[in-house]
Amino acid sequence: xxxxxxxxxxxxxxxxxxxxxxxxxxxxxxxxxxxxxxxxxxxxxxxxxxxxxxxxxxxxxxxxxxxxxxxxxxxxxxxxxxxxxxxxxxxxxxxxxxxxxxxxxxxxxxxxxxxxxxxxxxxxxxxxxxxxxxxxxxxxxxxxxxxxxxxxxxxxxxxxxxxxxxxxxxxxxxxxxxxxxxxxxxxxxxxxxxxxxxxxxxxxxxxxxxxxxxxxxxxxxxxxxxxxxxxxxxxxxxxxxxxxxxxxxxxxxxxxxxxxxxxxxxxxxxxxxxxxxxxxxxxxxxxxxxxxxxxxxxxxxxxxxxxxxxxxxxxxxxxxxxxxxxxxxxxxxxxxxxxxxxxxxxxxxxxxxxxxxxxxxxxxxxxxxxxxxxxxxxxxxxxxxxxxxxxxxxxxxxxxxxxxxxxxxxxxxxxxxxxxxxxxxxxxxxxxxxxxxxxxxxxxxxxxxxxxxxxxxxxxxxxxxxxxxxxxxxxxxxxxxxxxxxxxxxxxxxxxxxxxxxxxxxxxxxxxxxxxxxxxxxxxxxxxxxxxxxxxxxxxxxxxxxxxxxxxxxxxxxxxxxxxxxxxxxxxxxxxxxxx
Amino acid sequence: xxxxxxxxxxxxxxxxxxxxxxxxxxxxxxxxxxxxxxxxxxxxxxxxxxxxxxxxxxxxxxxxxxxxxxxxxxxxxxxxxxxxxxxxxxxxxxxxxxxxxxxxxxxxxxxxxxxxxxxxxxxxxxxxxxxxxxxxxxxxxxxxxxxxxxxxxxxxxxxxxxxxxxxxxxxxxxxxxxxxxxxxxxxxxxxxxxxxxxxxxxxxxxxxxxxxxxxxxxxxxxxxxxxxxxxx
Numbered sequence: 001x002x003x004x005x006x007x008x009x010x011x012x013x014x015x016x017x018x019x020x021x022x023x024x025x026x027x028x029x030x031x032x033x034x035x036x037x038x039x040x041x042x043x044x045x046x047x048x049x050x051x052x053x054x055x056x057x058x059x060x061x062x063x064x065x066x067x068x069x070x071x072x073x074x075x076x077x078x079x080x081x082x083x084x085x086x087x088x089x090x091x092x093x094x095x096x097x098x099x100x101x102x103x104x105x106x107x108x109x110x111x112x113x114x115x116x117x118x119x120x121x122x123x124x125x126x127x128x129x130x131x132x133x134x135x136x137x138x139x140x141x142x143x144x145x146x147x148x149x150x151x152x153x154x155x156x157x158x159x160x161x162x163x164x165x166x167x168x169x170x171x172x173x174x175x176x177x178x179x180x181x182x183x184x185x186x187x188x189x190x191x192x193x194x195x196x197x198x199x200x201x202x203x204x205x206x207x208x209x210x211x212x213x214x215x216x217x218x219x220x221x222x223x224x225x226x227x228x229x230x231x232x233x234x235x236x237x238x239x240x241x242x243x244x245x246x247x248x249x250x251x252x253x254x255x256x257x258x259x260x261x262x263x264x265x266x267x268x269x270x271x272x273x274x275x276x277x278x279x280x281x282x283x284x285x286x287x288x289x290x291x292x293x294x295x296x297x298x299x300x301x302x303x304x305x306x307x308x309x310x311x312x313x314x315x316x317x318x319x320x321x322x323x324x325x326x327x328x329x330x331x332x333x334x335x336x337x338x339x340x341x342x343x344x345x346x347x348x349x350x351x352x353x354x355x356x357x358x359x360x361x362x363x364x365x366x367x368x369x370x371x372x373x374x375x376x377x378x379x380x381x382x383x384x385x386x387x388x389x390x391x392x393x394x395x396x397x398x399x400x401x402x403x404x405x406x407x408x409x410x411x412x413x414x415x416x417x418x419x420x421x422x423x424x425x426x427x428x429x430x431x432x433x434x435x436x437x438x439x440x441x442x443x444x445x446x447x448x449x450x451x452x453x454x455x456x457x458x459x460x461x462x463x464x465x466x467x468x469x470x471x472x473x474x475x476x477x478x479x480x481x482x483x484x485x486x487x488x489x490x491x492x493x494x495x496x497x498x499x500x501x502x503x504x505x506x507x508x509x510x511x512x513x514x515x516x517x518x519x520x521x522x523x524x525x526x527x528x529x530x531x532x533x534x535x536x537x538x539x540x541x542x543x544x545x546x547x548x549x550x551x552x553x554x555x556x557x558x559x560x561x562x563x564x565x566x567x568x569x570x571x572x573x574x575x576x577x578x579x580x
Numbered sequence: 581x582x583x584x585x586x587x588x589x590x591x592x593x594x595x596x597x598x599x600x601x602x603x604x605x606x607x608x609x610x611x612x613x614x615x616x617x618x619x620x621x622x623x624x625x626x627x628x629x630x631x632x633x634x635x636x637x638x639x640x641x642x643x644x645x646x647x648x649x650x651x652x653x654x655x656x657x658x659x660x661x662x663x664x665x666x667x668x669x670x671x672x673x674x675x676x677x678x679x680x681x682x683x684x685x686x687x688x689x690x691x692x693x694x695x696x697x698x699x700x701x702x703x704x705x706x707x708x709x710x711x712x713x714x715x716x717x718x719x720x721x722x723x724x725x726x727x728x729x730x731x732x733x734x735x736x737x738x739x740x741x742x743x744x745x746x747x748x749x750x751x752x753x754x755x756x757x758x759x760x761x762x763x764x765x766x767x768x769x770x771x772x773x774x775x776x777x778x779x780x781x782x783x784x785x786x787x788x789x790x791x792x793x794x795x796x797x798x799x800x801x802x803x804x805x806x807x808x809x810x811x812x
């Protein structure tokens with residue numbers, strides 16, 4: 001018999017959103033809370049975020065900064081697909097949540113006056129686009145690490161209960177309500193049942209669907225796959241951000257903060273090519289714009305040495321700026337490239353970075369069951385796994401860390417309130433049966449394919465056909481090949497037949513989920529016959545507000561993908577042409 | 581280049597004793613040791629067990645002994661360790677399977693030294709002020725990624741002596757020297773004893789092992805001095 005644990009609230013994932021929600025749940029002593037994560041909390045990928053968290057503190061600019069300017073920039077950055085009511089909430093909460101992190105002990109970099117230091121970041125402006133503003137609050141180039149550590153430290157202080165290295169393999173949803181989950185304990189291989197009134201999915205992104213990515217090897221979209229298998233929709237998966245500056249071939253992120261501090265992108269002729277693509281914001285145009293510009297330069301034969309990369313030149317910034325404000329970047333360059341960025345430009349190429357889409361939620365983190373806004377009782381999502389949607393078709397730098405803490409906090413609060421008024425609902429007779437059957441089939445299958453081979457094929461395919469530029473022809477081909485890969489997933493066999501720390505098994509499990517997600521991403525990309533934000537169709541190069549100012553809701557049903565639509569919420573800013 | 585990875589295996593479900601196994605394959609000199617381990621796991625032997633996540637030295641999952649020296653597999657390049665690489669789990673930590681060690685006792689130490697900001701005074705409307713100079717006092721120790729490379733390299737920690745280990749002292753230092761913190765008296769109990777900082781024999785292994793370049797021994801020295809003279 002599996003062990004059964006009973007709580008009021010469960011948080012899946014221990015990154016920024018999960019930990020923030022846990023701290024808020026922890027403030028309600030009556031709400032018994034546990035965090036279930038496949039990693040130790042401090043290993044979560046929030047820790048890899050570098051450049052900063054956006055908030056209109058106005059610490060650095062004499063004429064200040066305002067939440068409504070931040071809102072405007074985010075709406076414009078989203079290519080008008082973001083829901084403006086949610087964006088307003090995020091930008092309004094931003095200063096407060098940053099001060100809260102500071103009070104928790106976050107080691108922000110400081111101004112000479114002792115205030116939180118801020119720097120420029122792509123797409124962030126004053127007075128509705130007039131000029132760049134310093135809005136990114138940072139801790140050298142390890143802001144995410146500082147946030148993750150600070151939240152973890154406070155969780156330790158407040159005795160948050162963790163189940164570390166438990167891999168969630170099923171959600172228990174009956175009659176439109178989430179009643180708990182099933183998790184595989186990695187250390188023993190045992191399945192555990194966790195009953196609860198409410199579950200928050202804060203499982204992070206799915207960058208590992210692509211070959212070149214800034215994402216951790218563990219970012220496999222587990223939460224999205226869990227939800228999709230329950231027949232619930234995923235929102236806007238066609239919108240995936242390629243960060244312009246990943247280290248050539250490795251994909252490791254080089255923060256936009258390098259350009260925020262004055263770094264410049266150059267092609268093989270040494271030309272500052274962003275002047276041609278974004279005359280006003282230049283290298284600090286929003287990420288989709290810069291990634292496309294780099295691809296175009298490479299296509300025009302202006303990659304360095306004819307290869308698929310350009311240079312990020314920081315040599316004019318001086319040693320002091322690089323060592324003090326961009327410490328980690330200097331370290332990466334030395335370790336992985338053997339170069340000193342003070343003296344040598346950094347070879348960069350766009351790298352799969354961030355999912356704008358995800359599990360649809362409202363501003364309180366409640367998961368939506370359909371495009372009309374029906375709520376799945378007791379199921380929540382926050383962070384990169386969720387789609388509120390505040391990032392729309394393209395996320396601005398510094399808004400991801402902000403999203404995590406703002407909506408982690410809101411979800412935690414709402415869950416606590418929900419738990420106080422809800423009953424623990426019964427679960428079925430054999431809650432682990434489905435997961436157990438699938439796991440044992442995988443463990444015992446002989447002579448099949450290796451998960452690593454299928455995964456590598458998918459990653460290569462997605463990089464070639466479903467990345468910065470897309471065409472109908474390539475997407476159709478990718479769709480067919482992914483359908484084949486989905487069949488092959490059912491024939492994976494693994495070497496490790498044991499139970500303890502069987503990571504061969506969990507990797508195969510993750511691969512299955514990623515192929516499912518890749519199929520949804522590709523289908524949505526094929527379906528959307530326009531170009532908007534990060535979704536750029538060469539056969540449909542214009543944004544088409546008349547037909548496509550709407551969110552995609554994709555349902556995976558019996559191996560098929562159906563797509564429905566939800567209108568975009570527009571409050572203050574009417575869509576107009578997006579120029580930087 | 582042709583490389584040979586000799587890995588200390590421990591597969592308790594299959595075999596009682598640990599053993600060494602060598603894997604030979606081709607790799608690039610600029611590959612990370614972790615790329616080699618992934619290659620083995622994905623293409624040669626899926627039973628190989630190790631922890632890793634970010635793969636670029638931020639998450640702290642993959643600290644291990646590489647040719648006898650502690651480091652992160654994702655921050656160590658083959659060109660720097662040569663074609664013959666011996667890989668073993670961190671010393672002083674109970675081994676659970678292959679390169680996976682029990683880190684629960686390690687994480688417990690952070691609680692013991694109260695490695696979190698303690699300030700129960702009223703919170704201002706905006707940020708608490710802290711000068712760049714004050715921030716610099718703990719800037720180095722705030723870089724810690726809790727990987728365990730320092731603690732696993734410490735001869736005072738190895739025998740199971742109860743020493744809290746250098747990582748816990750680093751984490752304590754990060755708050756002891758933070759001008760916003762008021763918790764030093766509470767922390768002293770865990771730090772100022774034979775299992776606390778005084779177990780340190782200034783061997784400097786920890787400083788050499790730290791993959792993010794923290795001056796660990798210096799931080800421990802500062803904590804010793806603070807406990808001796810002024811409490812902060």
